[in-house]
Amino acid sequence: MNGPFSSALARIRPLDRAAIAEADALDRRLTKPPGALGRLEDLGRQLCGIAGSCPPPLPAPGAVAVFAGDHGVVARGVTPWPQEVTAQMVANFCAGGAAINVLARQHGARMLVVDVGVASPLDDQPGLLPRKVAPGTADLAGGPAMTMEQTVTALDTGAEVAAMLVEDGARCLVTGEMGIGNTTPAAALIAALTGRSPAAVTGRGTGIDDVTLARKVAVIEQALDRHAKAVAAGPLAALAALGGLELAALTGFIVGGAASRVPVVVDGVIADAALLVAVRLAPDVVACCMAGHRSVEPGASAVLEELRLEPLLDLGMRLGEGSGACLALPIVEAAARILREMATFDAAGVSEKVSENDAGPNPAG
Numbered sequence: 402m403n404g405p406f407s408s409a410l411a412r413i414r415p416l417d418r419a420a421i422a423e424a425d426a427l428d429r430r431l432t433k434p435p436g437a438l439g440r441l442e443d444l445g446r447q448l449c450g451i452a453g454s455c456p457p458p459l460p461a462p463g464a465v466a467v468f469a470g471d472h473g474v475v476a477r478g479v480t481p482w483p484q485e486v487t488a489q490m491v492a493n494f495c496a497g498g499a500a501i502n503v504l505a506r507q508h509g510a511r512m513l514v515v516d517v518g519v520a521s522p523l524d525d526q527p528g529l530l531p532r533k534v535a536p537g538t539a540d541l542a543g544g545p546a547m548t549m550e551q552t553v554t555a556l557d558t559g560a561e562v563a564a565m566l567v568e569d570g571a572r573c574l575v576t577g578e579m580g581i582g583n584t585t586p587a588a589a590l591i592a593a594l595t596g597r598s599p600a601a602v603t604g605r606g607t608g609i610d611d612v613t614l615a616r617k618v619a620v621i622e623q624a625l626d627r628h629a630k631a632v633a634a635g636p637l638a639a640l641a642a643l644g645g646l647e648l649a650a651l652t653g654f655i656v657g658g659a660a661s662r663v664p665v666v667v668d669g670v671i672a673d674a675a676l677l678v679a680v681r682l683a684p685d686v687v688a689c690c691m692a693g694h695r696s697v698e699p700g701a702s703a704v705l706e707e708l709r710l711e712p713l714l715d716l717g718m719r720l721g722e723g724s725g726a727c728l729a730l731p732i733v734e735a736a737a738r739i740l741r742e743m744a745t746f747d748a749a750g751v752s753e754k755v756s757e758n759d760a761g762p763n764p765a766g
Contacts (some may be wrong), residue, residue, distance in 0.1 A: 405564065406556035406653045409660035413683040416450030423455035430745040440711070444691070444736035451689050452664055456740035460573035460664050460733050464512035464566040465656055465723045466736030467494055467577035468559065471537030472624060473546070473581035474624075480616040482607055484537075487581045488521035494579070494722075495526035499575065501577055503721035508730045512569065515562055517555050518580075518646030522751035532558045534646050534749060541586055544626045545631070545642045552641040552649050559653025562662075567661040573733060574658040574665045575693070576672035577723025578647045588619045589643040589673035591700040593632040594677050595707050604670070604698035604719070635682035644678070651675035656682070660691035664733060668726035669696035669719060673704035680708060691733060692727030694718060 429435060434513045436442065448457035457467040467489050467717045475484050494514045495550040497506075505512040515530045516523055520537040522686045523529065538546040547555070563574060584606035591602045599621040605614055624643060625632070631642035640649055652675040658665035659679075665677050667690050679686045687708050695701060705712060713729040 402553055402617060404553065404557040405560040406553065406656060409560045409564075409653070409657045410683050412660040413548060414683050415685050416447070416688045417453035418450070420449040420453050420455050421446050421591050421723070424449040424740060426430055426628070427455060427740060430747070431739070431743045432746055432751050433747050435437025438739060441736045441739060443451070443735065445740045447688070447691075448664060448737050451664055453662065453744055457484045457737045459737050461464050461509070463508060463573040463575055463727075463730050464510045464571035465505050465510050465577045465727055466562050466566065467501065467512065467579055467723060468647035468650040468654070469514060469519050470650075471520035471578040471580055472582040472586060473540035474542060474585050474620065475539050475554060476540060477542060477616070477620045478613065478631040479585045480582045480607060480609065480622055481613065482550070484581050485521055487613050488519050488523060489517065489520060490579050491523060491529065492526065493696070495528045499722060500720055500724050501727060504724055504727040508727060509565070510575065510727060510730065511561070515558065515650065519649045530562070534558070538645050541589060541643050542620045542627065545628070546586060546644055547641045547646065547649070549631070549641050550637070551646065552637070552644070553648045554655035555649035556597065559650035559655075560657035562650070563654045564661060567658070567663055573662055573730065574663055575723050575726045576651055576665065576675070578651060578671045578721055580645060580647050583671050584643045585617055585621060585634060585649065586643055587646060587671045588637060588700045589624050590648070591703055592621060592672045593625060593639050593643060594636060594637055594681060595703055596669045598701055600662065602700035602703045604700065606698070636678050640678050642749060647671070648675050652678045655679045655690065656686055659686045662689070665682045666692045666693045666726040666729055666733060667691065668693055670698035670701040671728070672726070673701045677704050677707065691729065693729035696725065701730045
């Protein structure tokens, strides 16, 4: 590999420990008891470590990139939804009518739709970036979903989009996706990279019945048997054999955001699978990411447990599109604002606690 994705991988580095230490020191001087803001304090330290400065820059404005692609595995009956819905939803995104459009508008986030693999031809539409690598993937249960060349091109596309959005002013990136049938490759990748059984990580996606769920699990089992050598060869080979074009682009997008040192808020099970691939390729990527929410898809919880990530929200959602991650944007921004705007004890003229054994009144509550 010698392109935007490879370049981004080479720029991944750990969090800035000096900035985190500064954040710790500042947090102890703020007008509140230590730890009183809970996970917001941890998030603030993480933001400082990502940016290499304390206080951290505001993680706003945000930008949502929705990568769209189709999947040959839908021919196996893993979803009742026709493949044409992917293109129809792309049109809905571009017209501003989907849930992610509503949430992006609410939070003032830019939204971009990227066609990396929609099977149907797409007309030029506002907000659509045409980057079609192929008109969908092959059937992952019958052979490799993608060639290595297609995989690398999709990875490069994701990394390019991340760099472009940051250059255009985005200070926080949100992962979004659309692709009928894409919970099947996501579950297959999660099973392959965590060693868990397909049954343990495969969910109902758009709400399939028991018969379809059993078929979906069997298809994933067949795919894992067929591609055992690819899985053993490493995460990139596993991604090519089992993944999807939008999933590969998301992997590149996450790595690109981490390389640009902006926080990446990761959405549901599809993005979680992409994050897992990214972390297997570059472990320090995870330090620049936040799990926006916990999808009800079991594969999502498997990834969060594997990477030791605690989601910011848990609202019983499974829509995808970037919806859960977009909802978490105000929390990420709040963590930065606390460190940037909250007064210290000295500045506010508020007395600090005298000692650990002080039983007097606490002016901070």
